[in-house]
Amino acid sequence: MANHIDLTIDFCGVKFKNPFLLSSSPVSNSAEMVAKSFDAGWSGVVFKTLNSDRLPIVHPSPRMACIDYGAKKGVAVQNVEMISDRPLKDNLTDFLYLKKNYPDHPIIASIMGFFSDEWAYLAKAAEDNGVDMLELNFSCPHMCIEGAGHKVGQAFQLLEGFTEAVKNVVSIPVIAKMTPNITDMNEPAMYAKNGGADAISAINTVRGISGVSLDDFVPTPNVFGKGAISGTSGPAVKPIGLNFIASMAKNEELGLPLSGIGGIETWIDALEFILVGASTLQVTTGIMHYGYRIVEDMIEGLSDFMAERGIDRIPDLVGKALPNLHETEAFEVDRQGIAQYDLDRCIGCGQCYIVCQDAAGQAIEWDAEARRPNVIEDKCLSCMLCQFVCPVPEMISFKEMPGDWHRRETAVMDSSLEKDVKVEPFTMEGPNECVI
C-alpha cells in the first residue's frame, strides 16, 4: 500500500483520518461495536439514531429480509427497524466512553424527534456528552406519523424549522440526512441550509418491497403474517445515492459539504461517490454483509488508486467527475459507433446473437458451424447489449465510426403494405404551448 497518501478529510471543520464512516444503523449501535470498527480502520461513526425515551421503541420481528440476485447474495436488504431502542442514558454513556478511548475518531450523534423541543433536547444532550457533530434523521422510511422520519424529509418547512431548533441550542456542526423518497433533493436541501445545516448526507433507505412470498402472499419481511413498504438498502440503491449526491454537488447555490451513502461495499463504490461530490462516505449494508473488515480493502484500494494517479489528497478527487456530468441534450449525436468483436477470444456461446435478435438491431448473423457471430456493421445500433451479456471480459468493445458513416435504415417487413399506411405528415399550427 502507498504510505505517502493522505486520506484525511476535513468535514465541516472536523478532521477524519479517512473518509470512511459507519452510518447510523445496527452497525453503530453500541460503544463496544464502534470501538471494534475503529480498531479495524473506520475513521468515525454516525451512531444509531437516538430516541428521547418519551415513547417505547420496539422493533418488529423479524426486522430484515435479504434480496438475492442469481449467485449474488444481498444485492439489497429490506428492513423495518426503528430508531435506537436503547435508553438515552446508555447511548450518551457510550459517547463518553468512545471520546475518552478514541479521541481522534469523531462521533456523530444521529437524532430524531417529533417536536422542535424534542429535537433541541436530544441535540443538547448529545453535545453535552462530547459528540463532535449531529446528524438530523429526516429520513427514516418507516414512520407512519406526520412530522416524523421521511415525512419530515418530504415536508420542507418542517425540516427547516427542526434544523433551526437544533442550531439554536448547539455550536457543533449539523448534518441533515435526507430521504431519497422524493424526486429532487435540492429543494429540501436548500430548506435545511436555510435552517442552518452545515452539511447534507444522503441517502437513507429507499421505500420498497423486496419480495412477496409465493406460499402465503405476504411481502417480506413477514412480520407474523404482515408485510409493509419499508427501507431498501445495499448495492441496488447505489445509482439512486450517486444521483442525489451528484445533483446536489452540482448545485452551486447549495454549496454544502456532502456525505455519500447508499450501497457502498468496495473502494470503487466509495471513490465513485467521491468523484460525484461526496467528501465523507457512510456504510451500513456492506458491513452487515461482510463485517467491519471491508474498510481495509477500502483504505488500500483508494490509496493504491491515488498513488497510481499521482493524487496525494482526497480533496483533489472530490467532484472530479462533475464537469463530465451533463443533461442528455448535451450529447453529440452526430458522432456514432458500433460494437466491435475480438473473435479470437469468442467462446461461441451465442448469447450476443440471441439478445441482438430479440432486443436490439438484429445486426448479428450466426455461423452455426463455426459457432461465431458475424456483425453486420451498418445495422449495429451500438446499444452494447451484446457486450453486457458476453461472458468474456473485453471481447466486445465500442468503436467510433468515421463522420461519413451511416447506419442502415430499419427495414420495413413488407414494403408492399406501405401504400396502405394511414397518416398525414405532422404540422404545427398556432400556439403550441406545453401544458403540464
Ligand SMILES: Cc1cc2nc3c(=O)[nH]c(=O)nc-3n(C[C@H](O)[C@H](O)[C@H](O)COP(=O)(O)O)c2cc1C
Ligand atoms: C437495518 C437498518 C437500520 C437502519 N437504521 C437507521 C437509523 O436508525 N438511522 C438512520 O439515519 N439510518 C438508518 N439506516 C439507514 C442507513 O444508515 C443508510 O442510510 C442506508 O442503509 C443506506 O446505506 P447502505 O446501502 O450502505 O446500507 C438503517 C439501515 C438499515 C439497513
